[in-house]
Amino acid sequence: MEPQNKQIKVSSQQKAEEPISSACERCPLAVQRFGIDLEKWDYIVALAGNPNTGKSTLFNALTGLRQHTGNWPGKTVARAEGGFGYQDKKYKIVDLPGTYSLLSASVDEEIARDFILFGKPDCTLVVVDSTCLERNLNLVLQVMEITDKVVVVANLMDEARRRGIEVNYRRLGENLGVPVIPAAAAKGEGISEILKAIHDMVMGTTHTTPHRIASEGPLKEAVDELTDMIEKTYPGIPNARWIAMRLLDGDQKVRETLANGDLAQLTQGQVKTRESVDLDV
Numbered sequence: 001m002e003p004q005n006k007q008i009k010v011s012s013q014q015k016a017e018e019p020i021s022s023a024c025e026r027c028p029l030a031v032q033r034f035g036i037d038l039e040k041w042d043y044i045v046a047l048a049g050n051p052n053t054g055k056s057t058l059f060n061a062l063t064g065l066r067q068h069t070g071n072w073p074g075k076t077v078a079r080a081e082g083g084f085g086y087q088d089k090k091y092k093i094v095d096l097p098g099t100y101s102l103l104s105a106s107v108d109e110e111i112a113r114d115f116i117l118f119g120k121p122d123c124t125l126v127v128v129d130s131t132c133l134e135r136n137l138n139l140v141l142q143v144m145e146i147t148d149k150v151v152v153v154a155n156l157m158d159e160a161r162r163r164g165i166e167v168n169y170r171r172l173g174e175n176l177g178v179p180v181i182p183a184a185a186a187k188g189e190g191i192s193e194i195l196k197a198i199h200d201m202v203m204g205t206t207h208t209t210p211h212r213i214a215s216e217g218p219l220k221e222a223v224d225e226l227t228d229m230i231e232k233t234y235p236g237i238p239n240a241r242w243i244a245m246r247l248l249d250g251d252q253k254v255r256e257t258l259a260n261g262d263l264a265q266l267t268q269g270q271v272k273t274r275e276s277v278d279l280d281v
Contacts, residue, residue: 036081043090043092045092046093049126057155062191066083077111081095122149127153144211152176179208230243
């Protein structure tokens with residue numbers, strides 16, 4: 001893929017300051033723009049997945065009655081939040097809109113992308129349908145491009161068994177480089193294993209090596225150069241490499257986010273931006 005030679009002016013709304021300490025990465029400032037209060041919670045978990053994978057069923061199984069609904073700030077898209085306790089820790093879980101990708105082609109995709117990237121959850125659960133993994137893994141790979149803290153929940157394993165579909169979940173986890181937990185949320189199967197996987201992820205017991213597509217030649221040079229420019233403009237921004245790749249791929253939503261200054265707003269509370277800079281992409 002040859003990078004297009006276009007110019008974007010990255011605007012900023014604040015002068016350069018030192019990035020906020022990494023000790024504050026989980027503080028409310030990092031997610032308050034999403035309307036989420038973490039005052040009584042130790043960790044935050046994002047729940048992502050394609051539609052019709054049983055994601056809401058899993059959400060209900062994890063949270064029980066400890067949940068409430070509302071809208072995402074400035075959007076008409078519904079948001080559900082809940083919580084659960086495990087090993088004396090309190091976890092808030094946010095049910096993201098069901099999407100097939102994170103390419104920001106719709107409001108739902110934009111919300112999911114922004115929360116995983118800028119909300120910086122301590123763990124992201126990605127729910128997939130065990131009966132049609134090939135369709136669901138597209139989202140899994142995209143999420144793993146953004147964050148290392150991923151646990152894949154292979155839901156509907158009971159339906160896969162009924163259809164005679166055999167899935168080697170251990171091998172799938174090895175190939176993806178992240179934990180894969182088989183489950184049948186509607187029957188309560190796999191819930192205890194999911195809770196343990198989340199806990200191990202946030203405690204640092206689990207170390208992941210997410211499978212990512214390596215870039216080579218001119219593309220790698222373009223990605224590296226653009227990543228460096230973004231990091232200098234937004235010190236401490238999470239995963240500048242992913243943003244650079246989306247720009248080079250012609251993602252119009254990401255372009256607009258940079259050009260109109262929304263990126264500065266998205267990162268407020270985590271980083272302070274430098275003066276405007278022109279990015280040739």
